[in-house]
Amino acid sequence: MADRDEIYREILDFISRMDNFLVSTHLSADGDAYGSALAIAYLLEKTGKRYQLIIHDQEKDDKYAFLWGWDKIKSFDSAPQRFEAAILLDVPSRSRIGDPASLLPAREYCVKIDHHPDEDDFAAYNLINVKASSTCSLVYEIAVRSAAPMDRAWAELLLSGIMYDTGRFSFSNTNQRDFEIAADLVSYGLFPHLIANQLFFSNNFESLRVIGYGLANIESHLDGKVCVIYLPEEIMREARNLDVEELSNYSLAVKGVEVGLFVRQMETNFVKVSFRSKGKVDVNSVARKFGGGGHIHAAGCRYNGDPESLKTQIIAEIQKQLEG
Numbered sequence: 001m002a003d004r005d006e007i008y009r010e011i012l013d014f015i016s017r018m019d020n021f022l023v024s025t026h027l028s029a030d031g032d033a034y035g036s037a038l039a040i041a042y043l044l045e046k047t048g049k050r051y052q053l054i055i056h057d058q059e060k061d062d063k064y065a066f067l068w069g070w071d072k073i074k075s076f077d078s079a080p081q082r083f084e085a086a087i088l089l090d091v092p093s094r095s096r097i098g099d100p101a102s103l104l105p106a107r108e109y110c111v112k113i114d115h116h117p118d119e120d121d122f123a124a125y126n127l128i129n130v131k132a133s134s135t136c137s138l139v140y141e142i143a144v145r146s147a148a149p150m151d152r153a154w155a156e157l158l159l160s161g162i163m164y165d166t167g168r169f170s171f172s173n174t175n176q177r178d179f180e181i182a183a184d185l186v187s188y189g190l191f192p193h194l195i196a197n198q199l200f201f202s203n204n205f206e207s208l209r210v211i212g213y214g215l216a217n218i219e220s221h222l223d224g225k226v227c228v229i230y231l232p233e234e235i236m237r238e239a240r241n242l243d244v245e246e247l248s249n250y251s252l253a254v255k256g257v258e259v260g261l262f263v264r265q266m267e268t269n270f271v272k273v274s275f276r277s278k279g280k281v282d283v284n285s286v287a288r289k290f291g292g293g294g295h296i297h298a299a300g301c302r303y304n305g306d307p308e309s310l311k312t313q314i315i316a317e318i319q320k321q322l323e324g
């Protein structure tokens with residue numbers, strides 16, 4: 001812990017020395033990505049620093065619009081910009097940043113705060129803890145050591161990311177520290193059920209219908225050890241901007257299943273896959289074989305090719321691990 005204390009201070013010192021920051025996160029930003037990037041933006045704002053929060057995604061999911069700073073998030077555009085420093089949240093590699101990676105200053109001016117296995121040495125300052133549930137739980141440790149006082153808006157950003165990445169404190173990454181942090185954050189006037197309602201129970205009607213289609217067509221493989229939820233192109237054409245991420249969790253919500261796959265055919269030869277594991281299969285290593293990555297129990301990849309052949313290849317990889 002002594003080492004970690006030092007990196008918290010180094011990052012706070014770095015922030016106080018620098019100005020004109022780029023803040024960014026991974027492409028296809030999610031609750032922890034938005035929560036942690038906005039929580040750092042909040043710290044920069046409170047300490048009088050200039051910054052821009054720029055993400056790869058051109059479309060933002062407005063279920064997060066209740067978060068402080070939502071309207072400050074910009075999508076990448078190609079106009080050249082220079083930043084003195086950068087803080088990258090919840091992202092293990094340049095390639096996962098997407099287009100804003102082109103705006104990064106030199107390595108010695110970059111900070112990485114993340115809980116994914118490290119892939120790419122793009123930053124001189126690294127707060128990386130793969131045992132942390134979420135990047136927001138790491139940003140909390142910095143926030144409480146900073147000069148800015150914790151308040152309701154800041155607490156809401158942090159708790160939202162923790163609740164999102166732990167699946168409301170139910171995934172295997174959830175740990176004692178998350179409950180300690182949550183207890184502190186709630187004391188600033190938050191109601192966890194309201195955050196849960198925003199993050200998990202504010203689906204739009206069409207999204208739930210697509211989730212229903214996915215559930216009705218769930219496939220079972222390898223004697224029920226692998227479940228696949230597949231949305232073909234004709235469904236995805238209608239569902240492109242709908243939030244149906246919950247299907248990746250449902251792919252694992254079957255008794256006896258070890259690995260769940262949620263496969264989306266975005267275009268005829270372009271497929272997105274979410275991997276979930278609750279057993280010994282390391283889906284990070286499986287996803288990396290197909291150009292993706294993530295954590296042991298949750299990962300993803302994007303693949304150019306035919307979904308049927310990809311499914312077959314992935315299931316064969318999983319079978320190797322199950323037998324290994």
Ligand SMILES: [Mn+2]
Pocket residue numbers: 032033090115133134135165
């Ligand atoms: Mn995360």
